[in-house]
Amino acid sequence: MYKLIKRDGNAKRGEFHTVHGVIQTPVFMNVGTAAAIKGAVSTEDLQQIGTQVELSNTYHLHVRPGDQVVKKMGGLHKFMVWDKPILTDSGGFQVFSLAGLRKIKEEGVYFNSHVDGRKIFMGPEQSMQIQSNLASTIAMAFDECPSSVAEKEYVQRSVERTTRWLHRCKDEMARLNSLPDTINQHQMLFGINQGAIYEDIRIEHAQQIRELDLDGYAVGGLAVGESHEEMYRILDAVVPELPVDKPTYLMGVGTPANILEAVDRGVDFFDCVYPSRNGRHGHVYTNHGKLNLFNAKYELDPKPIEEGCQCPACRHYSRAYIRHLLKAKEMLGMRLCVLHNLYFYNHLMEEIRDAIEAGNYKAFKKEKLSGFENNA
Amino acid sequence: MYKLIKRDGNAKRGEFHTVHGVIQTPVFMNVGTAAAIKGAVSTEDLQQIGTQVELSNTYHLHVRPGDQVVKKMGGLHKFMVWDKPILTDSGGFQVFSLAGLRKIKEEGVYFNSHVDGRKIFMGPEQSMQIQSNLASTIAMAFDECPSSVAEKEYVQRSVERTTRWLHRCKDEMARLNSLPDTINQHQMLFGINQGAIYEDIRIEHAQQIRELDLDGYAVGGLAVGESHEEMYRILDAVVPELPVDKPTYLMGVGTPANILEAVDRGVDFFDCVYPSRNGRHGHVYTNHGKLNLFNAKYELDPKPIEEGCQCPACRHYSRAYIRHLLKAKEMLGMRLCVLHNLYFYNHLMEEIRDAIEAGNYKAFKKEKLSGFENNA
Numbered sequence: 001m002y003k004l005i006k007r008d009g010n011a012k013r014g015e016f017h018t019v020h021g022v023i024q025t026p027v028f029m030n031v032g033t034a035a036a037i038k039g040a041v042s043t044e045d046l047q048q049i050g051t052q053v054e055l056s057n058t059y060h061l062h063v064r065p066g067d068q069v070v071k072k073m074g075g076l077h078k079f080m081v082w083d084k085p086i087l088t089d090s091g092g093f094q095v096f097s098l099a100g101l102r103k104i105k106e107e108g109v110y111f112n113s114h115v116d117g118r119k120i121f122m123g124p125e126q127s128m129q130i131q132s133n134l135a136s137t138i139a140m141a142f143d144e145c146p147s148s149v150a151e152k153e154y155v156q157r158s159v160e161r162t163t164r165w166l167h168r169c170k171d172e173m174a175r176l177n178s179l180p181d182t183i184n185q186h187q188m189l190f191g192i193n194q195g196a197i198y199e200d201i202r203i204e205h206a207q208q209i210r211e212l213d214l215d216g217y218a219v220g221g222l223a224v225g226e227s228h229e230e231m232y233r234i235l236d237a238v239v240p241e242l243p244v245d246k247p248t249y250l251m252g253v254g255t256p257a258n259i260l261e262a263v264d265r266g267v268d269f270f271d272c273v274y275p276s277r278n279g280r281h282g283h284v285y286t287n288h289g290k291l292n293l294f295n296a297k298y299e300l301d302p303k304p305i306e307e308g309c310q311c312p313a314c315r316h317y318s319r320a321y322i323r324h325l326l327k328a329k330e331m332l333g334m335r336l337c338v339l340h341n342l343y344f345y346n347h348l349m350e351e352i353r354d355a356i357e358a359g360n361y362k363a364f365k366k367e368k369l370s371g372f373e374n375n376a
Numbered sequence: 377m378y379k380l381i382k383r384d385g386n387a388k389r390g391e392f393h394t395v396h397g398v399i400q401t402p403v404f405m406n407v408g409t410a411a412a413i414k415g416a417v418s419t420e421d422l423q424q425i426g427t428q429v430e431l432s433n434t435y436h437l438h439v440r441p442g443d444q445v446v447k448k449m450g451g452l453h454k455f456m457v458w459d460k461p462i463l464t465d466s467g468g469f470q471v472f473s474l475a476g477l478r479k480i481k482e483e484g485v486y487f488n489s490h491v492d493g494r495k496i497f498m499g500p501e502q503s504m505q506i507q508s509n510l511a512s513t514i515a516m517a518f519d520e521c522p523s524s525v526a527e528k529e530y531v532q533r534s535v536e537r538t539t540r541w542l543h544r545c546k547d548e549m550a551r552l553n554s555l556p557d558t559i560n561q562h563q564m565l566f567g568i569n570q571g572a573i574y575e576d577i578r579i580e581h582a583q584q585i586r587e588l589d590l591d592g593y594a595v596g597g598l599a600v601g602e603s604h605e606e607m608y609r610i611l612d613a614v615v616p617e618l619p620v621d622k623p624t625y626l627m628g629v630g631t632p633a634n635i636l637e638a639v640d641r642g643v644d645f646f647d648c649v650y651p652s653r654n655g656r657h658g659h660v661y662t663n664h665g666k667l668n669l670f671n672a673k674y675e676l677d678p679k680p681i682e683e684g685c686q687c688p689a690c691r692h693y694s695r696a697y698i699r700h701l702l703k704a705k706e707m708l709g710m711r712l713c714v715l716h717n718l719y720f721y722n723h724l725m726e727e728i729r730d731a732i733e734a735g736n737y738k739a740f741k742k743e744k745l746s747g748f749e750n751n752a
Binding site: 064 | 413417419436678693694701704708710
């Protein structure tokens, strides 16, 4: 159940109630692809860095360790020891981007596993079944994510099929939630808007899927090659067509600046691999731009990554020490940078929520964006 | 200052007072080669797993980030944020095992860096100067560690040079400790007994170096290829020749069984890379033998690595989850195994101290050894 607490322009400040607790929005979900955040970050660590929602990947977990294993272990929450909300994606995006040779049919997608090459079939029903086995809080609908440079005619046909798949997802999820051995019988389902960069397709699709009265709606297929301006243009067009009294999730986005802009357009759920991936490469976020800790100028720098930051890295360690760890290829260096970056994102969302509540989101956004551009 | 609290047979229960606090012995020092424990373990983590002493490698830190950098950052304690004792080795072992082309002369060793190939010279004075810059609690003397299969004549000449080097180390350490800009003016120096597997050379060397009245004495050059029985034979011969009222340190040893046997022969300082290296490969210690968590039989095992263990891994996570992380090459899997193994070693030393205090060390050792042989 989503409760809209406050609007400031188009920005939404909400509360999303789930069986695993309340999510304060706007929220950034921390990506733990294979039931773990890359960079040696445990779910115990997540409790310390302000994580509200963990996101895991259906495709990866289906391939390894297998969703049946996770089900036998009591579901993802018990497996990875995390009692707060978990969102699982549908597997669709990985099927289209990672898997080998694939064939898209009306019934679903035939493809080869990227781990061992074995043939797998995944359609709407299979995706729901796997996500039901994983027992996440929120399941995502199985969709096709067409390339942002795909021909309009292809995108039109793809989106129509995605709509038909969404009906099948909804039916299958209802059936699974009614089974006695289903771990989470309150599993929620979010639909996904597609349509590449074609506003008319996007809008028509949004109008169709909002009729299904799902638990939330995502905008998919952005941040996959188009410019930031195109992304904002699509959001301007499509977010108003999605229900304001439901979560609005922009999948796979993005930079802190992207998030600030998307919140201003009514988005309140985000996820992205940037903070963990950049952290593993020694690139860390601050309110004055990103730092590359490999840079020689940090060799003798006794300051934390960001002064005043309360993350586990900044509370103890200097830029000089973390730089040394990165140069010496010590895993601890990556871990500290990832912890910092995730904390930075989670903390940014907290500031965003405060600004919306205070009714000064536009001013807040402007100030933050100008800080990021400083590039210390 | 070393205080012998209790003897039980030859086993010593002591307290070693340093400027960075008291070390309860027998103690296992946790190896953090490049000022960090491999496996993404921070000094904050060390506080939680019962670590008393951290050990860093002089050669590695001299090469990267450079001991001058560490000195400018206020010494190792400040650099890595650890206020308890640190022992640094002399660099000798790495020079002889890691470095490229090398030439041993009376003045010291000429060799090439293993990182960038640049020529480096290290003799007793240089080793002391580097360790003084690092500002560890305990410095180790610069020695040659001859191969356990070296000819007796070579070992004899090598040990004589090591003795001459030890005098130079002592003089240089005294000079450095008196300089006004030395960070730790109370830096201690341990001498190292050598002699490969030749008992007569070992004994004569021990008798010579004990005359120097150093802060502690190590037995070096063992666990480098000889059998466990040969190692115990050498310890039986040489430990009684070292001062009982000083720490006795067996360098680079070893398995839990090795430690139990060496304690029984009067050794009370240990260090070894086994727990961290094995942990990174998914091999974990328990009181019923070592487990290989890659083994398929742990796929659905909900138990912790060891029932009742209070380490950060066992308090939360199952064998099944850790196995999944290892298989998926998630760094978190390595981290949890390393934390468990270091905790296991540190906790074993605590049990050893309790058994000596209770005066039942022999019975305790027998029981522990039979448990390890179970191999669960």
